[in-house]
Amino acid sequence: MTAGPDPADRGEVTWSEDEAGPLLRFSGAIDRDAVRRFRVLVPPASWPSRADLCDVTSLDAAGLELLVHLARKPRRQGGELQLLGLPENLRPVLVKAGLSRLLPRPDGSAAPA
Numbered sequence: 001m002t003a004g005p006d007p008a009d010r011g012e013v014t015w016s017e018d019e020a021g022p023l024l025r026f027s028g029a030i031d032r033d034a035v036r037r038f039r040v041l042v043p044p045a046s047w048p049s050r051a052d053l054c055d056v057t058s059l060d061a062a063g064l065e066l067l068v069h070l071a072r073k074p075r076r077q078g079g080e081l082q083l084l085g086l087p088e089n090l091r092p093v094l095v096k097a098g099l100s101r102l103l104p105r106p107d108g109s110a111a112p113a
Helices: 032-041 061-076 088-096
Strands: 012-018 021-030 050-059 082-084
Touching (some): 032 061, 050 088, 061 088
Antiparallel strands (some): 012 021
């Protein structure tokens, strides 16, 4: 018998706020289930243009698609999605998925689209 996913690694995307304003906090394995829970709880109208990914352990196709959708909202208003705390192991995942435009610059600012 194989063990299921570790419950400690259950992915979550939650609306939060820090000293700079609203942001989404990603944690654990961001998969289809995590994205589904997020979409039920946080309506698109309240999606902020910043996302903290420092606690992400993995990101599947559904998680990548969510980042694409999150990036569209600020772009329509002339801005960019700002990714904070991007783990180095996720950089190649975003590049391979064609999302390198979302990668933060070395100075921490958002990359141009």
